[in-house]
Amino acid sequence: MAKAAARKKNLTKTNLLASIATATDMPKKQVAAVLVGLAAQIKQSLSTNGAITILGLVKIEKKTVPACPTWPAYIEVTVLPELLPGPDRYCARGLHTYHQSPATNKYGQPICGSCGADEINWDRLHGRDIADVAYTGAQLQTDRFRNKWWAKDLEEAAVKHALRKGPIGIQDDIRQRVLSSVGQLYRMEDGTVEPFRDGAQTPFRGNIIYYGQHATSTCCRKCIEVWHGIPRGRELTQDEIDYLAELLLVYVRFKLPGLGMDCHSK
Ligand SMILES: [Zn+2]
């Protein structure tokens, strides 16, 4: 953690110029001129075409959320698959880094940020069929970040809490939690409409539902958009709330098979 923070801190314009100059054997002044030219080119392309590809390097696109015209456009930077670092030890175990991957396939769907694996059927996931939640659960487990939450032991307090609540209590809590964490939207100063502190609203311990939210990618609207195809910037429909709640139940059944929730909740 400290190391990553230090690296970030060092990424100043001066350091960037210096490292490019060293790598290319170009005087810093020339590197600076190239970057200024590049920035101007990117700015112009984004305002005219909405996208620019720097061949063999990155694709930069200006995007809007179609479901919500008031949501401001955002910039997406995609590293081209050729530049990915290659399989790591997690890829070798079938665990790929789809979570926050900088690379996508040609449909804009995430591929593994290490090896470029493109093994998830995103269209099937985005169909959000309650009868297909087992498939979605299995796919989530192939993501390195999500898998941690499926594999992790729950803390004793969280298990005791869930057992005390029982199957009915947990189902009620799941619905409440979906509504309070990703269902209540606020208009932000910049005009976006989202939950309070979206991306940071789900704790990492204390309750099996929190664990489940990280495991099933129902922790924030950003993760829900990527994995479940529900656009940000609008309210959730009743069907979507039902679907997210059902996914959380898949997790609870998986972690606590003894809780008496083996039957389908509907
Ligand atoms: Zn991989």
Ligand SMILES: [Zn+2]
């Ligand atoms: Zn999230």
